Amino acid sequence: MAISNSFSGFTAARLGLYAAQYGLNLTSNNTSNINTHGYTRQVLQQESFRSGGTDMYSSPYSINIGNGVLTTGVNQIRDPYLDLRFRNENANVGSAEARLSTLDSLAAIFDEVGRGEGDGVIEKQLSDLMTQFQNYSFEAGQDEFDTLVRSSATTLAQLFNDYSSQLDDIEANLIDSFEQDIDTINGILSSIRDLSASIRKADIHGDPALELRDQRNLLIDELSKHMKIDVSYGVEDLGEGFKVEKLIIKIGSGEYATRPTLVDGVFATQLTVPRLENTDPDTADALPYLDKDGQPTANLDDAAYNEHYLITLEPLENPRGIVLEGSNEVEIADTQLYGSLQSKREMLTKQGEYSTTDDLTLDPDAAANRGISFYRHALNSLANKVANVFNALNVGYQVNENGFYTDADDNVLTHNGNNIDAKYLAGLDDATREAAMAVVEANGVQLGGLLFTNGTPDDGTEINAANISINKSWSNGTVRVQNSFIKPTGLPISSQDNTNILRMIMAFTDKQEYIAGDVFPDAEEQDSPYFRGTFQEMLSNISATLGNDTNITTTLLDNYTVAAVDLDASRDNVSGVDLNDEAANLMQYQSAYNAAARVITTIDEALDKLINGTGAVGR
Amino acid sequence: MTMRVTTNSVLKSYRSSLSSSFSKLTKARDTVLTQRNFNSYAEDPASATQAFKLRRSFIRTNDQLNNTESVLNKFGTAYQVLDNISDLANEANDAVLRAINDPTGSGRNALGQTLLVTADSMLQLMNSKYGDSFVFAGNDGLNVPFSWQQEYKKNGDVYVDKYGEPLVHTMTNNVTDAYLADLQTRNPNAYQSAMASVQAYAQTDANGDYVVDGDGNYLDAEGKILSFTEENKITDDYIAGLNDTEKANVDAIIKRDAAVIKTVLYRGQDITNGDANLINHFTNESAFMDIGMGLKDNELGELNELSAFNSALCGLNFVGHSTDADGDAQNLISIVQELGDIFSRCDIDSGEFAHDEDAARATELQLKLYDAMGELTSATTDLSTRASFLNTNAEQLTDASVLLNEQIVNIEDCDLADAITTFSWAQYCYNAALKVGNSVLSESLMDYMK
Known part of the structure; x- marks a missing residue:
């Protein structure tokens, strides 16, 4: 039978006291940090301690008792799967939030529900313009009614200008926000890199650096909102078998094999958005960049971003500026990002039905993705269509009472022996029609004039929402709404013949065709209209498209937010500090402490008996 | 084993739920305050699109109603004018009949003067305006339609007086x-x-x-x-x-003695012996209005005339134009004018006709006057029929306007009882959530430790 060490109980109890003391301290730390954002609850790692080993001569009757408890470390309680799910959901929230923010800004312009006493703004103005034409049809030829039509048209043009200007503001604000996001992300990446360096150093020295990890996790959470990320922990071999943990963050969307790395241990990248470079050989030497109007500039801040706001990742660098071996500059593909940054990119660049061939090459789904550019083009299409339709209706050639084109002396114009009228022209092929129209243009009497211009008097080309204006010639009375092109033979044009005004009224209910290429020459679609409808139906289509996008995004955001909040709560349930837990721990560690102290007292009393009370028979 | 729930996770969930509850309360409050089912396209894109469509129809219907009423008012003015002209013509006809059959003929000369004034009055009435436009000017309402062309009567080259005597x-x-x-x-x-x-x-x-x-x-x-x-x-x-x-x-x-021949002109053209093509053009002129008949055009951009209402009134269609089989003017004003000429030449004392043929001519003209009056009555009846159609159209448009308004209200306006109930429920839920908030941080084991 082995002989037991008389004082080993003291040592074991003392270790128990130490462990309980650590436990109390840890509980104190946890309780103190209950409201610290990002704090992960810590637990004390304890191991049972036993000295000695197996003795080849040991007796089967030997009894080995442990030597107490060792506190081997402090750990964090985290669930990596919940982190992964939360960060994925956070990217969803970021994406939907950023998208919804811009859509809400656009809705402030285009959503006319409840505005203008319920009749809308441009919607109402288009109705008002038709009402003025209706009034003018009864009072044709009266100056004051022409003025009323002009006033209404002026207001309409100003509203188009105003909407376009507001779109400019939204775009400028979004570019600012995009730039800030790039700066923020770069700051986060730098901080993660720096924290990783500190954690690595602590790791080498045996310090788990739990608080630094909490800070890093918070930054990773924040980063996940800006872009979907793939977080993993590898191992860095420092040699001699010594290894430390290494954080690796990659972009979490796109093809897995080609996902670019954002952070690799103590190396991290930075995001840049290349500016438009001046490639014109004549001016390249002098001014290296192009501004948003395509003008050369030397100032980087004035330079426009590349057309698709494509993002480039710089080579991975450590805090000392050393580039990771094998790391190169990487351009992120148009569809590779996901999160708030990508949503802002898309709202800045996606043109929906107005997408260019280049857009569709970069993103095959570009035609269904609509950002500010789509809404600008759509508004331009509407303004352009309104202007062109009324300009076309207000310019024409004199015809007689039978509809035949006539010259200044009321002689009917002929082509190949045929009297020229609309029916004759409609039956001709394009070339012949052109020849017949040349006869009309050369010999006919042109009447009317442009009502709308692009801001330059009597110039009706390239009219859009930003430049649509009332023709100065209409304002000064040189041009008026042409009430008729019919000049009866031998008579002047009847003062109140309203045939042309009726055509203008009908224009409000005619289905127009909206072709992307009409207002955006770079658009891939140059022939087929993407929408057919009246002016007001086109406006409704723009608003309804926006409304549907907003509606869907709102629903998605609600779902994503609920999921993210749930996941965050789940994470908190795992990693957060709970008062009941800590109270129980307090009681547990206090009891353990008391028990260890009691053990010492008991052993002391036992030994006292042995030492002072043994062998004193009869004393 | 139950899932661990921490104090902060409960708080986070509570905050999220409270925010959601408040959001619902705000939305319910907005519905009550605006009394609208939706306040943005995003809330209900389909209803918003439908509501704007109905509003467009409502505005257009009101435009068409205004047009109908404008034309009706114009026709009302026209009817009054024609009524006055008809009265004048009737009085003239009665007087002419009496004068022709009066054995003494004492009042013939005075009647002649009266008839000349009547002809002038008729012409002036046909130049009546509605607003700033001449009612009977076809679609040339900014220019005076009817005018007199005056020429001095001559016998050969010699100016003559109303009796045919040379000046x-x-x-x-x-x-x-x-x-x-x-x-x-x-x-x-x-x-x-x-x-x-x-x-x-x-x-x-x-x-x-x-x-x-x-x-x-x-x-x-x-x-x-x-x-x-x-x-x-x-x-x-x-x-x-x-x-x-x-x-x-x-x-x-x-100026004092010469006989004057007065010819009625319509827009500068002699309506009796003028260019037949022009007269035809005048009588068929149109000024179409959109009164809700489905205004549309053909593929050439020309108006489908059945889809609009012609509001043009050509005076010639009422007072007559061109000549009859005898080569005489069919125009009411010209007939009265010529009767006036005949009677004003009668002897001021004896009433004798200046020429033997004048008596026969007066009798002949009286019959033509009667025919012209018949044409006037017929055209006026036609005008009344058109006005009656406009009245019916106005009623239909008014009904359509009311119906459209009801449809708009049904789509846009909320059911207040439902909205208030929803709001009250949201308020109740929110209050409950606040009350729950007081006990979210429930007591823990800490509170029971001594």
């Missing part, structure tokens, strides 16, 4: 060789009389030559200047040969 200009001149030579050229008959007078009264000298003074004037036996008074029928050639003073005198005679 004469009396002129006294000192007799000189030059005067006599001039007179011989332009009025040989007067020259003969002048020479007879000279031979009878002029003083001769011993050689038998006529004695003249220093200015060449012939002298009579008493040494006074010999003068001759000539009477000339007034023609344009005669007038052209006069000095300015005498021209003024002759113009005054013409």
Whole structure:
């Protein structure tokens, strides 16, 4: 039978006291940090301690008792799967939030529900313009009614200008926000890199650096909102078998094999958005960049971003500026990002039905993705269509009472022996029609004039929402709404013949065709209209498209937010500090402490008996 | 084993739930405050699109109703004018009948004057305006449609009075060789009389030559200047040969005594004997209005005339135009004018017709007047029918407007009872959530430790 060490109980109890003391301290730390954002609850790692080993001569009757408890470390309680799910959901929230923010800004312009006493703004103005034409049809030829039509048209043009200007503001604000996001992300990446360096150093020295990890996790959470990320922990071999943990963050969307790395241990990248470079050989030497109007500039801040706001990742660098071996500059593909940054990119660049061939090459789904550019083009299409339709209706050639084109002396114009009228022209092929129209243009009497211009008097080309204006010639009375092109033979044009005004009224209910290429020459679609409808139906289509996008995004955001909040709560349930837990721990560690102290007292009393009370028979 | 729930996770969930509850309360409050089912396209894109569509129809229907009422008012003005003209024509017809059949004919001349004024009144009435536009001007409402063309009546080249007698200009001149030579050229008959007078009264000298003074004037036996008074029928050639003073005198005679032929013009064209094509064009002119008949055009951009209402009123369709089988004017105003001419030539005392054929012509014209009145009545009836259609159309448009408004209200406006109930429930839920908030941080084991 082995002989037991008389004082080993003291040592074991003392270790128990130490462990309980650590436990109390840890509980104190946890309780103190209950409201610290990002704090992960810590637990004390304890191991049972036993000295000695197996003795080849040991007796089967030997009894080995442990030597107490060792506190081997402090750990964090985290669930990596919940982190992964939360960060994925956070990217969803970021994406939907950023998208919804811009859509809400656009809705402030285009959503006319409840505005203008319920009749809308441009919607109402288009109705008002038709009402003025209706009034003018009864009072044709009266100056004051022409003025009323002009006033209404002026207001309409100003509203188009105003909407376009507001779109400019939204775009400028979004570019600012995009730039800030790039700066923020770069700051986060730098901080993660720096924290990783500190954690690595602590790791080498045996310090788990739990608080630094909490800070890093918070930054990773924040980063996940800006872009979907793939977080993993590898191992860095420092040699001699010594290894430390290494954080690796990659972009979490796109093809897995080609996902670019954002952070690799103590190396991290930075995001840049290349500016438009001046490639014109004549001016390249002098001014290296192009501004948003395509003008050369030397100032980087004035330079426009590349057309698709494509993002480039710089080579991975450590805090000392050393580039990771094998790391190169990487351009992120148009569809590779996901999160708030990508949503802002898309709202800045996606043109929906107005997408260019280049857009569709970069993103095959570009035609269904609509950002500010789509809404600008759509508004331009509407303004352009309104202007062109009324300009076309207000310019024409004199015809007689039978509809035949006539010259200044009321002689009917002929082509190949045929009297020229609309029916004759409609039956001709394009070339012949052109020849017949040349006869009309050369010999006919042109009447009317442009009502709308692009801001330059009597110039009706390239009219859009930003430049649509009332023709100065209409304002000064040189041009008026042409009430008729019919000049009866031998008579002047009847003062109140309203045939042309009726055509203008009908224009409000005619289905127009909206072709992307009409207002955006770079658009891939140059022939087929993407929408057919009246002016007001086109406006409704723009608003309804926006409304549907907003509606869907709102629903998605609600779902994503609920999921993210749930996941965050789940994470908190795992990693957060709970008062009941800590109270129980307090009681547990206090009891353990008391028990260890009691053990010492008991052993002391036992030994006292042995030492002072043994062998004193009869004393 | 139950899932671990931490204090902070409970708080986070509570915050999220409270925010959601408050959001619902806000939305319910907005619904009550705005009384609308939706306040943005995003809330209900389909309903918002439908609501704007209905509002467009509502505005358009009101435009069409305004157009209908404008045309109705114009037609109302036209009807009143035509009613007045009809009254005038009836009175004229009655008076003419009485005058023709009156054995004494004492009032014929006065009637003639009255009829001339009536013709003027009728023409002025046909130039009535609605707003700033002439009602009966077809689609040329900014220009006066009806006017008189006045010409002095002549017999051959000679101006005549209303009785057909030539107008004469009396002129006294000192007799000189030059005067006599001039007179011989332009009025040989007067020259003969002048020479007879000279031979009878002029003083001769011993050689038998006529004695003249220093200015060449012939002298009579008493040494006074010999003068001759000539009477000339007034023609344009005669007038052209006069000095300015005498021209003024002759113009005054013409204005005072010459018979005037008045022709009715429509937009500058003679409506009786003018260009038939133009007359046809005038009577078929149109000024179409959108009154809700489905305004549409064909593929050439030309109006489908069945889809709009023609609001143009051509006066010729009411008072008549062109000539009848006898070659006489069918125009009411022209007929009254000619009757006026005939009766105004009657003897002011005896009432005798100036010419025998005048009586027969008056009887003939009375019948034509009667026919023209019939045409006027017929055209006025047609106008009334069109106005009646407009009235019916206005009623339909009013009904459509009310219906559209109801549809808009049904889509846009919320059911207040439902909205208030929803709001109350949201408020109740929110209050409950707040109350729960007081106990979210429930007591923990910490609170029971001694």
